Amino acid sequence: MLDSVLFYFFAGVAVLSAALMVTRRNAVHSAVFLITTLLATAGIFLQLRAEFLFIAQIILYVGGIMVLFIFVIMLVRLDVALHHIRFRMQRFVAVLVALALAFEVTVIVLLAGKLPGGGLFVQGAAPADKLPPNTEELAKSLFSSYLLPFEIASVLLLVAMVGAVVMAKNRRRGDAS
Amino acid sequence: MMSPAHYLFLSLALFMIGCIGVVTRRNVIVVLMSIELILNAVNINLVLFSRVFGDVAGQVFALFIIADAAAEAAVGLGIIIAFFRNRETLLADEMDLLKW
Amino acid sequence: MNATLQALLQFLQTWWVELVCGVVIVAVVPLIAGYVVLVERKLMADMQARLGPMRVGPHGLLQPIADAVKLLIKEDIIPRDSDALIFWFAPVISMVAALTSMGALYFGPSFRVAQGINIGILFVIGVSSLGFLGIILGGWASNSHYSIIGAIRSTAQLVSYETAGGLAIIAALLLAGTLRISAIVDAQAEQRVWFIFLAPVGFFIYLVASIAETNRAPFDLPEAESELVAGYMTEYSGFRWALYFLGEYANMIVVASVATTLFLGGWLRPFPNVHWLNWLDGLPPLIIALAGIYSIYRAGKQPVWVQSWFMWAVAFACFAVAAIFAAPIAFAPLRFALPGLNGAFWFLVKVSAYIYVFMWLRFTLPRYRFDQLMHLGWYILIPLAIVNVFSVGVAMLLESEFGWNRWLALIITTAFTLAVSVYLVHLHDKRAVMASTGRGVISDSYAG
């Protein structure tokens, strides 16, 4: 009961604010609604008993990535008028494509029971109170089986950091370099 | 726990909204944000199946995706700042030159 | 319908303690924050050779309440051309973030909302960092130059110093080996030492970073009154302003609690394992009773009978609290409450000491400039924090794998960290000299 209340609450907030994020004109409003979506998703993670991801989502996504977004939005101080929408055609196409995708996934989910292997409705999930401590499990897995991907991810972040610095560095006109 | 289908539909909805955002918005920053939303939708699936199968690998990959999103945001915003500095615009349809 | 009601009842039955604690936090923290402000003003007055608030109640004891009433009935101004919705909502975010993060804290072995949170300390840090949203959105929505500069400064500062602070606490977390708050304190009891002695550099970095995170002097640039009037709060008035203010002080309590838990032994009294010091358990009621006696002494000196009565009331409140603290010592059947009460007392003492350091620094030091602040963060604190994590890790490895004496290992690695810090400061000074020779060198102050 509590589970379903929480799920519907978080899911509703997530979907609603995601929709608002895409439709708001003002980029800051979009960012605010994206943050709301991300927080609601964090709630979903918590409801799925993934505590570490919950906090990672909050610290990294909301506290890190979204700060960056808001920061850039404010720095570039966008006074450009965005009234004129040239992408009307594209909007139509987008909805169409999205609906097709939705249809496809719905069909798969609904027909899943008839697929070999019992489909998606796995009933083997452990009850919430029998789960091993999430953070420890995650750490063990991350630093044993997935050590290489972990290192690759860190290299990726390093590359991204260097790239971002190079990209955003204030290169002045008239500079020889 | 709710049935996995609930989560799948939630993830699907977020994914769709993200896609629509990517395709329809002109402001590059909002396009980037929509991409973040898509990645987030994928994360829900990963965490869901990690829970369903009792295997923590899904969460590990969700973590990798968050790291990737961070990298992408950093580079993407770096590009946007560099672009804005040169062209003073953030509209996707005005980014029509390969070189200037 | 009936099922819903049943579920609700069951929910309440399971969680009523936590709910009550949560309500108490929401209700009491603003009051505490108000009195922290009073204490700050009194301290500042003392250091500046004046009296501070003296009018409202004896020694200004009712000042926070008067301030709160004033702020509540003040006109709530929303500037024209501001983004009304975000302007309206931003202070709430700031406040909610600070209060929510308190939910995972332990204010003593038995005073807490949620217990046994697996990610305890991370939750506190992550959620309290959401407060930046309130600041930056409020600054942006105000549509004022002062506000937006304050907001941008604040965000840049928060992001940089959160990195340093987060890396600094890893030292303590490595020593504790867990993220659970109660387990961290238990680890300190078990190892018979506060982690501040094992990881002094980590504590120092966290101290500096927490001052910067809470926007306190000498890092109070976002609201530097002599430059930016009031930074992101410039356009706010009345209750909304009060929310920001409360959020800030609540945040101070949060960072002080985190530091206390991680480095200062949480609710443990000094030397918890030394038995001949057990008389320290009698100290809390004694100190509180002394405060009561002092209040009686001051009561005689009040000029007006109302104030004198109020002082008496304060004195009796002190005696009542002292009696509560003394009861478990006096009556054996109540002995079970002793650790809880004393734990809360010691926790409070440590948090107050930490906050006192904040205030002391504020009254003593001039303010950093923004680029200096960023340099300090990025060129000194963050590298130092990384080196510190490395050296604490090496020390633990030396201890567990090579059987070194723990203290020897820690002293050697700490010496290494300190050497690195000296080198970093030296580098920074050299850079500063180089920068100052060519005047007006553009260094991108936000990129650090």
Next chain:
Amino acid sequence: MQDDALQNNGTLLGADELVLNMGPQHPSTHGVLRVKLKLDGERVRGTECVIGYLHRGVEKIAENRTYQQFAPYVDRMDYVAAVSNGLGYCEAVEKLLNVEAPDRAKVIRTILTELQRIASHLVWLGTHALDIGALTPLFYCFREREEILKIFEKYCGARLTTHAFRIGGLQYEAYDEFEKDVERFCKDFERRIQDYADLLTGNSIWIGRTRNIGVLNAADCIALGATGPILRAAGVKWDLRKAQPYAAYDRYQFEIPVGTNGDTYDRYMVRMEEMRQSRLICLQAIENIPAGPIFGKVGKVIKPAPGEVYHAIEAPKGILGYYIVSDGSTQPYRVRIRPPSFVNLQALDTMIRGHLVADVVAVIGTLDIVLGEVDR
């Protein structure tokens, strides 16, 4: 090259310049100065001072007052150093009349003026430190200033706008314990000023905030007419008390502190040392206050012969000059005042370009302006 880039491309992000309006109601513009800052991010690209919010037409008022009647008005220009203003005006009119104040009057004038210099520098130190974020020195400085103001009050009954001197000498004899009061203050002050120096001089944040900030070298100072501690901090040893001695300054030993870089830190050091030197002057002066009359040979009606005179003194903030034209009547034909703050304020733009917003307040503070004097 950098400047070229800025002209082409504007600012850091290529966005427009941000124009930040500081003042006239701003906590650290020391009154009603309004500064329009052109910012790139937080870097100052240019400033524009808007003054006149406190304009009272002091110079014009002079033309409709007798010489004695105008004396209190000058107190209201630099209201934190009213005694110095009065000294300058009285001496200027005395020069016009070709009389001199008696010795005793001169010495007492010197003592009061030096006390006023200390008081003025204390106000500067407190507010400057407050601007840079040190809250506490302000209260200590005002505590000491209070002692000086008490001496003023005992002497002439007023604390701020004292009107202590008269044309031709003094109105009031020094009160009985005048020497003792001054001596006690000077004794205390030695220790107190060391306290401030301990709080600020070696503080690395303070040094970081002031060193190499708002540099004004000697050539710029002279070109812009900046005087007082600003000029001396740039290394020019120019103090009218030594260069063109007036009152009783030629009788006392004192040093003129000079700086080397002409930055905010040097100006801080120069002013601190000036306070110490003023203290020494006071101590020397009270040792031997000559006996005699306190009022010279000046009649009740002052009617200078037609002519003009310029007299300048070293006020706490720089050279304060009075140019008085007489047409032979009881009222001046024209009074022109050269206020140090007004001239020094010109240097703001030069000093601040390329610095950060936070330095603006440091530089305004180090200029030590009083808007009553700037706007007159």
